[in-house]
Amino acid sequence: MIKVSTNYSWIAAACLLAACGNSASSDKSAVDSTATKAPATASVLPDANLFKDSLDGKPTALYILRNKNNAAVAITNYGARVVSLLVPDKNGVMTDIAVGYDSIGKYIHQPESYFGAIVGRYGNRIAKGRFSLNGKEYKLATNNGPNSLHGGLKGFAAHVWDAKQLNDSTLELTYLSKDQEEGYPGNLQAKVTYTLSGDTVNSLKIDYEATTDKPTVVNLTNHTYFNLNGQGSGTINNHLLQFNADRYTPVDSTLIPTGKIEPVAGTPFDFRQPTAIGARVDSPNQQLKFGKGYDHNFVLNASKGAGLNLAATVLGDQSGIFMEVWTMEPGIQFYGGNFMSGSNPLKGGKRDDHRTAFCLETQHYPDSPNEPSFPSTVLQPGKQYKTSTVYTFSVKK
Numbered sequence: 001m002i003k004v005s006t007n008y009s010w011i012a013a014a015c016l017l018a019a020c021g022n023s024a025s026s027d028k029s030a031v032d033s034t035a036t037k038a039p040a041t042a043s044v045l046p047d048a049n050l051f052k053d054s055l056d057g058k059p060t061a062l063y064i065l066r067n068k069n070n071a072a073v074a075i076t077n078y079g080a081r082v083v084s085l086l087v088p089d090k091n092g093v094m095t096d097i098a099v100g101y102d103s104i105g106k107y108i109h110q111p112e113s114y115f116g117a118i119v120g121r122y123g124n125r126i127a128k129g130r131f132s133l134n135g136k137e138y139k140l141a142t143n144n145g146p147n148s149l150h151g152g153l154k155g156f157a158a159h160v161w162d163a164k165q166l167n168d169s170t171l172e173l174t175y176l177s178k179d180q181e182e183g184y185p186g187n188l189q190a191k192v193t194y195t196l197s198g199d200t201v202n203s204l205k206i207d208y209e210a211t212t213d214k215p216t217v218v219n220l221t222n223h224t225y226f227n228l229n230g231q232g233s234g235t236i237n238n239h240l241l242q243f244n245a246d247r248y249t250p251v252d253s254t255l256i257p258t259g260k261i262e263p264v265a266g267t268p269f270d271f272r273q274p275t276a277i278g279a280r281v282d283s284p285n286q287q288l289k290f291g292k293g294y295d296h297n298f299v300l301n302a303s304k305g306a307g308l309n310l311a312a313t314v315l316g317d318q319s320g321i322f323m324e325v326w327t328m329e330p331g332i333q334f335y336g337g338n339f340m341s342g343s344n345p346l347k348g349g350k351r352d353d354h355r356t357a358f359c360l361e362t363q364h365y366p367d368s369p370n371e372p373s374f375p376s377t378v379l380q381p382g383k384q385y386k387t388s389t390v391y392t393f394s395v396k397k
């Protein structure tokens with residue numbers, strides 16, 4: 001089903017991961033004594049009634065997708081976002097691994113606005129909110145220090161999408177981003193399709209498509225905050241993370257890539273073997289200081305063909321839930337929840353404490369419109385933007 005295109009060292013690394021299994025006692029994983037236990041009781045889906053509202057003249061709702069294994073994902077059309085994602089842990093207990101709120105009002109009004117969302121028109125940062133295309137400069141809203149982040153003041157995450165549930169396991173969402181919205185050129189018709197499958201393994205696929213009527217830039221991604229031990233269940237620092245990435249894009253103090261692509265070898269960015277997220281997060285490294293932890297784009301090792309490539313794996317140390325991320329994108333932003341501060345009330349009375357979730361945002365590199373050496377994010381009229389990412393969920397006992 002999923003086309004595997006990989007290199008030899010990654011296979012070796014994957015074998016190593018399988019061999020080390022759920023070894024929460026390995027050296028690199030024993031970094032945080034505040035880790036809490038996985039929830040003993042099954043998670044439940046949010047109340048759909050709390051998502052019925054209207055915004056900018058459009059109705060909001062909660063859509064539930066299920067597969068034959070009873071895995072489930074709840075998605076709202078406000079920001080086309082994942083609200084809950086229920087998969088079994090190593091004991092078969094359904095565990096909600098996606099951080100989120102329990103009502104539409106909280107998504108609209110709470111300070112953290114990216115939980116689970118599709119971000120666009122440009123996921124991540126564009127330096128100083130400016131770029132040039134065909135000799136013309138475009139000025140975007142700046143909303144992150146001097147830079148534009150995740151589409152600007154009102155990016156795709158803050159709009160109500162049109163939703164169509166195609167069957168029990170597929171939801172299609174569309175959004176028309178008008179010419180000059182947030183300063184971007186061209187009417188961009190975007191479509192995101194979520195599919196929850198369960199044939200060989202539980203998996204959530206996200207297909208992204210877009211067309212434009214003027215040359216523009218596009219970089220869509222999903223901003224789910226994962227905690228594989230269950231949302232709100234404590235630190236993610238003991239999760240074991242692995243990237244199929246020999247290189248990353250170092251940043252300046254405002255988190256804009258310097259333009260260099262550097263090896264991860266010998267740095268805290270080396271996740272080529274499964275390593276506890278928190279093992280080196282506080283080490284004295286300038287890049288980690290700039291990010292207040294991990295907030296960096298990893299350059300995925302080149303694929304041997306078109307299609308999905310294995311980008312990352314993560315193991316929940318308490319739950320045994322093992323996630324693989326497969327993507328067609330050239331990069332992945334790893335954000336370790338450094339700005340989380342316990343100020344947002346999560347589902348089930350939980351809180352978004354510091355570093356209790358991580359994001360793996362499959363993407364083109366940040367600031368590509370200003371870096372000619374990075375893979376291009378330009379979309380021309382008559383061409384189709386088309387990319388997919390799949391998250392698979394299994395368990396390691």
Ligand code: GLA
Pocket residue numbers: 114124149255295333335339359361
């Ligand atoms: C991205 C950014 C982070 C942060 C989060 C949202 O991952 O890279 O710096 O803004 O989104 O909080």
